[in-house]
Amino acid sequence: xxxxxxxxxxxxxxxxxxxxxxxxxxxxxxxxxxxxxxxxxxxxxxxxxxxxxxxxxxxxxxxxxxxxxxxxxxxxxxxxxxxxxxxxxxxxxxxxxxxxxxxxxxxxxxxxxxxxxxxxxxxxxxxxxxxxxxxxxxxxxxxxxxxxxxxxxxxxxxxxxxxxxxxxxxxxxxxxxxxxxxxxxxxxxxxxxxxxxxxxxxxxxxxxxxxxxxxxxxxxxxxxxxxxxxxxxxxxxxxxxxxxxxxxxxxxxxxxxxxxxxxxxxxxxxxxxxxxxxxxxxxxxxxxxxxxxxxxxxxx
Amino acid sequence: xxxxxxxxxxxxxxxxxxxxxxxxxxxxxxxxxxxxxxxxxxxxxxxxxxxxxxxxxxxxxxxxxxxxxxxxxxxxxxxxxxxxxxxxxxxxxxxxxxxxxxxxxxxxxxxxxxxxxxxxxxxxxxxxxxxxxxxxxxxxxxxx
Numbered sequence: 099x100x101x102x103x104x105x106x107x108x109x110x111x112x113x114x115x116x117x118x119x120x121x122x123x124x125x126x127x128x129x130x131x132x133x134x135x136x137x138x139x140x141x142x143x144x145x146x147x148x149x150x151x152x153x154x155x156x157x158x159x160x161x162x163x164x165x166x167x168x169x170x171x172x173x174x175x176x177x178x179x180x181x182x183x184x185x186x187x188x189x190x191x192x193x194x195x196x197x198x199x200x201x202x203x204x205x206x207x208x209x210x211x212x213x214x215x216x217x218x219x220x221x222x223x224x225x226x227x228x229x230x231x232x233x234x235x236x237x238x239x240x241x242x243x244x245x246x247x248x249x250x251x252x253x254x255x256x257x258x259x260x261x262x263x264x265x266x267x268x269x270x271x272x273x274x275x276x277x278x279x280x281x282x283x284x285x286x287x288x289x290x291x292x293x294x295x296x297x298x299x300x301x302x303x304x305x306x307x308x309x310x311x312x313x314x315x316x317x318x319x320x321x322x323x324x325x326x327x328x329x330x331x332x333x334x335x336x337x338x339x340x341x342x343x344x345x346x347x348x349x350x351x352x353x354x355x356x357x358x359x360x361x362x363x364x365x366x367x368x369x370x371x372x373x374x375x376x377x378x379x380x381x382x383x384x385x386x387x388x389x390x391x392x393x394x395x396x397x398x
Numbered sequence: 399x400x401x402x403x404x405x406x407x408x409x410x411x412x413x414x415x416x417x418x419x420x421x422x423x424x425x426x427x428x429x430x431x432x433x434x435x436x437x438x439x440x441x442x443x444x445x446x447x448x449x450x451x452x453x454x455x456x457x458x459x460x461x462x463x464x465x466x467x468x469x470x471x472x473x474x475x476x477x478x479x480x481x482x483x484x485x486x487x488x489x490x491x492x493x494x495x496x497x498x499x500x501x502x503x504x505x506x507x508x509x510x511x512x513x514x515x516x517x518x519x520x521x522x523x524x525x526x527x528x529x530x531x532x533x534x535x536x537x538x539x540x541x542x
Contacts, residue, residue: 104533183514204510204531211516223508225533289526289535296524 100395101210101217105228105264110271117236119390120383126161127386133163134393141193143169143185144220145176145200150359151220151229154384155197155392162389167193186212195396198222216395224258230358231264233387235272237380238315241354245272249312253279254319254339254364256286261358262319263290270300277313278304281335284321308339310349316341317356320364341365346372356380403438409457411479411486412469417442419472420452422542426472427456430465434458448475464501470494471527471538494538496522502541504529 105113126132140159144152159166169189171177176185182205189196190213198206199220206219206226221227238245250269256262256278266286269276278286285304294300310316318341326332341355341364357365357377369375415423420439428437435457445451461469461478469476470492480488500517509532511518520527526535 106533181514182510200510201508202510202513203506203508204516204529204533207531208510208514208516222510223532287534289528293523293535 100398101206101219102228102391102395103206103210103217103219104226105231105267106226108228113232113235113268113271116232116387116390116394117239119394120232120236120387123161123389123393124383124386127389128161132161132389135159135396136163138162138164138194138396139167139192140164140392141167141169141189141196143171143189143196143198143200145171145198145205146221148199148220150381150384151199151227154381155218155220155388157385158388158392161385162392164194164392182208183212186217190215195392218391218395221260224260225263227260227264227358229384229388229391230261231268232391233380233383234261234265234317234356234358235268236387237356237376237383238354240383241376241379242314245269245274248274248314249277250274250315250317251277251279251308251310251313252286252317252319253308253341255284255321255335256280256319257284258322259319259358262286262317265317266290266294266300266302270294270298270302273298273300276300276302277309278302279306279308279339280304281306281338283331284335308341308345310345310353313350313353315354315356316349318361318364319358320360320362336363339364341369343368343372346374349374401440401443403440403455404436405484406436406455406457406481407484409435409455409459409481410461411481412454412456412461412473413451413477413479414445414447414475415452415454415473416448416475417450417452420454422472423452423454423469423476426465426468426542427454427459427461430462430468431456431459466492467495467498468501468542471542474538494522498527498541504532504534505536505540506532506534508532509534 156166186209195216197218197220203223203225205222210217321332321336323332353374354376355374424439438455440453442450476492479486499519504511511531519530528535
């Protein structure tokens with residue numbers, strides 16, 4: 099049994115192993131052989147809103163033949179002031195693994211220190227989203243056949259988006275050439291950049307202009323308006339970093355557009371039918387990847 | 399004109415503190431030990447090693463490792479002189495530890511350690527210290 103808290107805890111070999119396990123899971127979906135966790139109970143604990151992460155963990159649990167137990171913070175004793183520590187200790191007694199999303203950074207690590215059963219981080223504040231990174235890497239590898247040497251542009255709110263922070267680390271681990279495209283105020287934190295350069299010799303450049311020539315993968319994320327005090331400023335930035343068909347006209351024909359979703363204004367609906375838009379395929383990959391994570395964390 | 403500061407018979411003299419950081423060292427010491435004897439802060443003294451330095455003398459206090467580790471965050475080249483019977487019986491440099499547990503507060507206001515009863519741990523990464531929980535990296539003097 100093991101926890102999955104941060105992409106920073108994994109080696110390249112660990113990540114490759116998760117990706118190959120996910121490929122096997124994808125083939126198993128819908129077959130009787132997929133019920134690898136029959137008899138197990140998984141607790142889904144989402145203290146923040148979620149559609150894809152929550153639903154795909156539920157789907158993955160059910161595809162593996164396990165039962166899911168959903169925790170609702172607003173109707174639980176959390177609403178009465180129960181601490182996260184007590185909530186974790188209690189649910190640890192009910193379930194074989196916990197999937198935790200929480201607004202506090204470090205909440206999953208804190209929970210894993212308390213729980214006897216595996217804890218899987220489904221997002222902790224602006225820190226980490228390791229299963230999203232595995233999905234992103236899996237999708238890139240599936241579409242492009244490799245990750246190493248690809249030119250990947252990460253675009254949007256790189257300061258607040260945990261998916262981007264995790265992904266930068268994952269891409270650096272695999273030797274992708276990374277361009278960070280963000281307004282000055284939403285640039286990636288220097289500490290993670292320095293870490294990726296120091297540990298992996300990552301090739302990372304930063305710009306405020308969207309240039310798509312030679313780009314293999316364009317990975318966009320929304321401006322996280324909920325983290326801005328000035329909503330007007332957030333709207334303004336969103337408009338500047340919009341990916342529309344006009345912008346895509348000059349982009350490579352084989353470029354893949356990814357997004358962790360939800361997308362709001364940054365990618366208009368007209369782009370959804372562009373063959374380069376791969377974000378719904380990426381979201382679907384959430385199921386086999388999270389099946390691999392659940393299986394590995396519970397069965398070892 | 400030389401400045402004369404009374405010697406101490408029992409206690410600790412912390413030398414080679416970067417000029418300007420002495421008051422923070424004194425602050426760390428007074429938060430760890432109740433002030434029972436004399437304490438002195440000498441500021442901006444000439445130093446061959448640092449150019450200018452601060453010195454802190456504290457009577458009746460022998461600084462423990464936990465406190466010395468905190469001092470190392472803001473004065474990494476400081477020297478601890480242990481005084482007994484008016485003589486220096488031990489002299490050593492403070493050392494930046496590889497991990498600091500339970501003695502610092504994480505400056506990230508959204509770190510779980512600022513909400514729940516969790517012991518903080520900071521792990522050394524080159525010139526930075528990274529919070530084990532929120533994974534943010536800080537300069538040592540941001541943590542002191």
